[in-house]
Amino acid sequence: MxxxxxxxxxxxxxxxxxxxxxxxxxxxxxxxxxxxxxxxxxxxxxxxxxxxxxxxxxxxxxxxxxxxxxxxxxxxxxxxxxxxxxxxxxxxxxxxxxxxxxxxxxxxxxxxxxxxxxxxxxxxxxxxxxAPHMMDVLVPKDSALRTPADLAGKKVAVAVLNNIQSLTLNAILDAKGAGRPVYRQILFPQMGPALERGQVDAVHAVEPFDSAIRGELGARVLLDGDSPPVQGLPxxxxxxxxxxxxxxxxxxxxxxxxxxxxxxxxxxxxxxxxxxxxxxxxxxxxxxxxxxxxxxxxxxxxxxxxxxxxxxxxxxxxxxxxxxxxxxxx
The missing domain is CATH 3.40.190.10 (Periplasmic binding protein-like II)
Structure with missing residues (x-):
């Protein structure tokens, strides 16, 4: 990207x-x-x-x-x-x-x-x-966030507010009975630096930024964006x-x-x-x-x-x- x-x-x-x-x-x-x-x-x-x-x-x-x-x-x-x-x-x-x-x-x-x-x-x-892991919710490797439920009220970066990333993540969390995060608009190329500086608690990154952030920062996957009920969604x-x-x-x-x-x-x-x-x-x-x-x-x-x-x-x-x-x- x-x-x-x-x-x-x-x-x-x-x-x-x-x-x-x-x-x-x-x-x-x-x-x-x-x-x-x-x-x-x-x-x-x-x-x-x-x-x-x-x-x-x-x-x-x-x-x-x-x-x-x-x-x-x-x-x-x-x-x-x-x-x-x-x-x-x-x-x-x-x-x-x-x-x-x-x-x-x-x-x-x-x-x-x-x-x-x-x-x-x-x-x-x-x-x-x-598709599986084409977009993931990523957190720093030492983050205290361990499960999707931990995202409730936390700051999550998306490229555009009220769009496909927040739409799908909300649906996934709703299906799990988990609370929703607070979204922050950050362009994909800036998500890694924002996560590293602690400006957000997590990023919802799309490939190839997903792989780049994991590789460069050692970020870990908290949630696969292809989870139910949005699997295979256009x-x-x-x-x-x-x-x-x-x-x-x-x-x-x-x-x-x-x-x-x-x-x-x-x-x-x-x-x-x-x-x-x-x-x-x-x-x-x-x-x-x-x-x-x-x-x-x-x-x-x-x-x-x-x-x-x-x-x-x-x-x-x-x-x-x-x-x-x-x-x-x-």
């Missing part, structure tokens, strides 16, 4: 309600993809150019596989990838048409935007589903707008086919993902061998996405039920 440039540290602050905070973020976030004038255009060699914003996570492996194995080119597409630190940072650019697609897009954020009418969402393809996807799908149906369909083909490669050959990771993250080839990978579904499943919607409803992150089936671009 590398992110180009210097990583600015996020301030620690208390969460507002998920819906209020989402509106505040959309109002405040500045456009960060400077220089991207259009998300889609024709290139000199006849292929359609698409700008895709992506987090450099294991979630994005299919995107890079599709690019590097010529799957996009086969579909007549020239895909340009723009790294971002949070998928929500690219939302204004997607709304304005300055990027065509957001990869590794946290479904929670985009379903909230759809419900609010901020974004006319379409899901081109699934990204990943949660975590992220490739999202766009209805406007893009309507104006560029061939490009949208070609992008989906390329990602689904790359996801099938990733699912059948984890070694292909491990070979790809050092190209767009800071992990070495040796480190990539030990990383816990997510599940890469070859096709989107509305039934699995409904599980996510139900969890969001249960925790007040959505006001009404959303049927994800009509949002899947076919």
């Amino acid at each position: 590398t992110i180009a440039g210097t990583h600015a540290r996020m301030p620690l602050r208390r969460s507002r309600s998920g819906r209020n905070r989402f509106a505040a973020v959309i109002a405040a976030v500045a456009l960060i993809l400077v220089g991207c004038q259009n998300g889609s255009s024709s290139s000199d060699h006849g292929r359609q150019e698409l700008t895709v914003a992506a987090l450099p996570l294991t979630d994005s492996a299919a995107l890079y596989l599709a690019r590097d194995r010529g799957l996009f080119a086969k579909e007549g597409l020239d895909v340009r990838i723009r790294p971002v630190q949070q998928s929500i940072q690219a939302l204004p650019a997607l709304i304005k048409g300055q990027v065509s697609v957001i990869a590794s897009a946290n479904y929670v954020t985009y379903l909230q935007a759809y419900e609010k009418g901020t974004l006319d969402l379409r899901i081109l393809a699934e990204g990943v589903r949660i 975590a992220s996807g490739y999202v766009t707008t209805r406007d893009f799908v309507q104006k560029h149906p061939k490009a949208a369909a070609g992008f989906r086919r390329a990602i689904e083909a790359a996801s099938e490669i990733a699912a059948q050959d984890p070694g292909a993902v491990r070979a790809e990771l050092p190209k767009y993250t800071k992990v070495t080839a040796d480190q990539a061998k030990a990383i816990h990978l997510p599940t890469y579904p070859a096709t989107a499943d509305p039934a699995q996405l409904r599980r996510l919607v139900r969890l969001m409803r249960d925790q007040g992150l959505l006001e009404k039920d959303i049927d994800p089936a009509p949002l899947l671009a076919r």
Whole structure:
């Protein structure tokens, strides 16, 4: 999970309600993809150019596989990838048409935007589903926290407040009858330093930061993020707008086919993902061998996405039920 440039540290602050905070973020976030004038255009060699914003996570492996194995080119597409630190940072650019697609897009954020009418969402393809130890709650090796129940009232770092990490961790703790922690927003690259300095009691880290924090700090796993009842839950996807799908149906369909083909490669050959990771993250080839990978579904499943919607409803992150089936671009 590398992110180009210097990583600015996020301030620690208390969460507002998920819906209020989402509106505040959309109002405040500045456009960060400077220089991207259009998300889609024709290139000199006849292929359609698409700008895709992506987090450099294991979630994005299919995107890079599709690019590097010529799957996009086969579909007549020239895909340009723009790294971002949070998928929500690219939302204004997607709304304005300055990027065509957001990869590794946290479904929670985009379903909230759809419900609010901020974004006319379409899901081109699934990204990943949660798998064992692809994200863990980590604590210092000498921490007094020994069981999930010990997290009650403690400070836990998540990359985005009121999102997939807190959503799933709350569900796991609720199922165990344990109390919930207090969440602090800290970007993934800063979680290790924050844990080391004692700014938080635990971090909810995603690969490859999960492995990096364990390796560098000797942090131990307190809880596997793939615990019941969120095992196999869809975590992220490739999202766009209805406007893009309507104006560029061939490009949208070609992008989906390329990602689904790359996801099938990733699912059948984890070694292909491990070979790809050092190209767009800071992990070495040796480190990539030990990383816990997510599940890469070859096709989107509305039934699995409904599980996510139900969890969001249960925790007040959505006001009404959303049927994800009509949002899947076919």
